[in-house]
Amino acid sequence: MEDEIVILGSGGGRHHIRTQHRATGGILFKFNGIQAHIDPGPGAIVRLNQYHEDPTKTEMFIVTHVHIDHFNDLSAIIESSRESLHDKKYDYFRKGILLTTNETLRYVSDYHLNMLEKVVPFKAGDIFHYKGVKIIGTKVLHSPKNEGFGVKFNLQDYSIAFSSDTMVFDGFSEQFSGANILILNLLRPDSVTCKRHLCTDEVIPYLNKLEPCLDALIITHFGSYMDGPRSERNHVPSQVKKFKEKTKIKKVIPAEDGLKIKISDLLNK
Numbered sequence: 284m285e286d287e288i289v290i291l292g293s294g295g296g297r298h299h300i301r302t303q304h305r306a307t308g309g310i311l312f313k314f315n316g317i318q319a320h321i322d323p324g325p326g327a328i329v330r331l332n333q334y335h336e337d338p339t340k341t342e343m344f345i346v347t348h349v350h351i352d353h354f355n356d357l358s359a360i361i362e363s364s365r366e367s368l369h370d371k372k373y374d375y376f377r378k379g380i381l382l383t384t385n386e387t388l389r390y391v392s393d394y395h396l397n398m399l400e401k402v403v404p405f406k407a408g409d410i411f412h413y414k415g416v417k418i419i420g421t422k423v424l425h426s427p428k429n430e431g432f433g434v435k436f437n438l439q440d441y442s443i444a445f446s447s448d449t450m451v452f453d454g455f456s457e458q459f460s461g462a463n464i465l466i467l468n469l470l471r472p473d474s475v476t477c478k479r480h481l482c483t484d485e486v487i488p489y490l491n492k493l494e495p496c497l498d499a500l501i502i503t504h505f506g507s508y509m510d511g512p513r514s515e516r517n518h519v520p521s522q523v524k525k526f527k528e529k530t531k532i533k534k535v536i537p538a539e540d541g542l543k544i545k546i547s548d549l550l551n552k
């Protein structure tokens with residue numbers, strides 16, 4: 284299995300939850316032969332099937348916070364990650380590892396938690412080693428009411444970070460330094476600011492502070508002002524153009540539902 288990203292949903296926020304104008308299934312990240320599902324929002328299990336991915340291969344589940352566009356299908360994908368649930372004596376098989384906030388864990392049934400091999404309460408600043416990969420929790424400034432984190436994977440040949448939902452803040456750039464690839468949740472275009480999310484104009488100076496420069500930026504988790512009920516048009520192409528003009532990042536890729544990207548195609552040669 285070659286390292287790969289599969290976009291199971293390029294939408295974020297409540298309008299896309301309702302309309303599915305852009306899907307909300309999160310992201311599959313395949314690395315070192317491990318399949319991780321990050322932020323399985325509503326429809327994640329539908330999108331896995333629609334895009335011909337195999338839910339039984341998932342062994343790592345990551346939910347960055349309990350907002351429903353990140354959390355909704357978690358139990359469905361845990362249950363779908365094995366072909367049979369239990370043996371003839373009704374002893375449930377344990378498989379997989381879940382990294383999520385303590386808060387999120389309160390909303391997962393014991394029935395599903397007991398299907399997992401390991402549950403790791405996770406937060407910004409935490410470090411977890413899994414099969415030779417260093418997984419680091421990054422800080423988010425998002426909901427004042429919910430715990431959350433972003434996540435960075437340091438592998439032997441590259442480093443990749445998933446910002447999760449966040450605003451920019453002092454230290455935003457530093458925590459992603461050394462990353463080759465950043466998957467950025469970009470809910471809003473241009474200078475359409477928001478108290479919980481970042482927009483293009485706000486984040487560009489922070490991307491320019493990244494040392495060394497990213498090889499690739501993938502923008503995703505687009506909100507309704509970006510493309511949907513509250514935007515007159517799809518603003519994604521103009522944002523890609525802006526990132527290309529105003530940063531030195533060579534590859535800027537807009538997420539689309541069902542898009543599959545090989546990691547080797549993202550890294551500078």
Ligand SMILES: [Zn+2]
Pocket residue numbers: 295296350352353448504
């Ligand atoms: Zn979100």
Ligand SMILES: [Zn+2]
Pocket residue numbers: 348350425426448
């Ligand atoms: Zn959120």
